[in-house]
Amino acid sequence: MTNQKHLFALDEGITYLNGAAYAPMLKTSISKGTEGMLMKASRPFTIDPKSHFDPAERVQKLFAQLLNIDNPQRVAIIQAVSYGMAVVANNLHRLPDISAKKQIILIQDEFPNNVYAFERVCRQLSLSYHTVAKPDTLENRGKLWNESILNAITHETAMVVVPHIHWIYGVKFNLAAISERCKEVGALMIVDATQSVGAMSFDVDAIQPDAVICAGYKWLLGPYSIGLAYFGEFFDEGIPVEESWLNRINSEKFAQLIHYQKVYRPFAQRYNAGEYSQFIQLPMLEDALSQILDWGVDTMQQYCQSITQKPLEALQKLGCRLESEAYRGHHLLGISLPQGVDNQAFTEELLSNKIIISNRGVAIRVSPNVYNKEDDMWALVEVLEKSLK
Structure with missing residues (x-):
């Protein structure tokens, strides 16, 4: 694979290593969004029932292909991970034996969405959070952290909420092993895959999670305010957040909408967010997903590895530390700077050189993609070398 920057609408002169925050968009995706905007703005008479359903179904099929989901109807279109x-x-109250459960397991320094989401239900169901701490050492941190999660899961566990890739440290979690342990004790496993899907392989059939939730504006290269979620069998007869008319059977028959329906569309379709037939965002996301599938996420991972390997070796020689390769991806790197180098000051120095990363407090986060090249990483190394002089 070669550098793909020419396909993106990135400003020239910017070294953008911050795809884990906001991905730039493909030029073709922007064109698709413009077409959707104009359809609503100046050609609303062209909007028909199919306009509400066909683009969504195409996006669901593409996402299902990306995650090896056998039934695209298990994919819901949502507004955000929250x-x-x-x-x-x-x-959660529908979980068998929920009255015997005591804990929801989270990991330390989880993204706030995944903490706030369950505070109310914990009070309602008399559950508490059990946070699995990050190991104090960087040596074998990923291995030790994964072991601690597995050891924490017991028959008192109602649910484990875990990312595929930690949003700060870049640690990769062994989802297949966690899922297997959850099934042994009758717990749900809920995965926030926002920082992995679209950039590295994710196989729902192999992992067997209960839900996989993913924002669209990061590694899926889509617009803001749209995301996708897989919901497994546990959720088939569940309670949606809202009661959208689009999510009921026969809703495509506009002339019959006052024949109110009690039955939902099948599988996860009851969980589609209201007005999910987004005439701007959906075509943009469809275009981006098609391009990602065309590239192949394994190819994208290999490309990121090829452009980061030597610069990372140089950064480590300068005193930087990061997760071992066995427990991280190549697209999201949580880097601890050498002692004496301030994260914020270094981030600002990079910015003055038009190099964009994220400061996440306890580490800097460097997140390249196919629009980057090895020289972008070397530019970061050069700024650090100057900072250490």
């Missing part, structure tokens, strides 16, 4: 987590919270 919406998907709200669906989970709204249905």
Whole structure:
């Protein structure tokens, strides 16, 4: 694979290593969004029932292909990760033997959405949070952290909420092993895959999660305010967050909408967010998903590895530390700077050189993609070398 920057609408002269915050968009996706905007703005007479359903179904099929989901109807179109987590919270009371459960397991320094989502339901169901701490050492941190999660899961566990890739440290969690342990004790496993899906392989059939929730504006290269979620069998007869007319059977028959329906569309379709037939965002996301599938996420991972390997070796020689390769991806790097180098000051120095990363307090986060090249990483190394002089 070669550098793909020419396909993106990135400003020239900017070294953008911050795809884990906001991804730039493909030029073709922007064109699709413009077409959708104009359809609503100046050609509303062209909007028909199919306009509400066909683009959504295409997006669901593409996402299902990306995650190896056998049934695209298990994919819901949501507004944000918080919406998907709200669906989970709204249905936790349906878990068999929930009265015997005592804990929801989270990991330390989890993204706030995945903490706030369950505070109310914890009070309602008399559950508490059990936070699995990050190991104090960087040596074998990923391995030790994964072991601690598995050891924490017991028959008192109602649910484990875990990312695929930690949003700060870049640690990769062994979802297949966690899922297997959850099934042994009758707990749900809910995955926030926002920082992995679209950039690295994710196989629902192999992992067997109960839900996978993903924002669209990061590694899926889509617009803001749209996301996608997989909901497994536990959620098939569940309670949606809202009662959208689009989510009921026969809703495509506009002339019959006053024949109110009690039955939802099948599988996860009851969880589609209201007005999910977004004439701007959906075509943009469809275009981006098609391009990602065309590239192949394994190819994208290999490309990120190829452009980061040597610069990372140089950063480590300068005193930086990061997760071992066995427990991280190549697209999201949580880097601890050498002692004496301030994260914020270094981030601002990079910015003055038009190099964009994220300061996440306890680490800097460097997140390249196919629009980057090895020289972008070397530019970061060069700024650090100057900072250490």
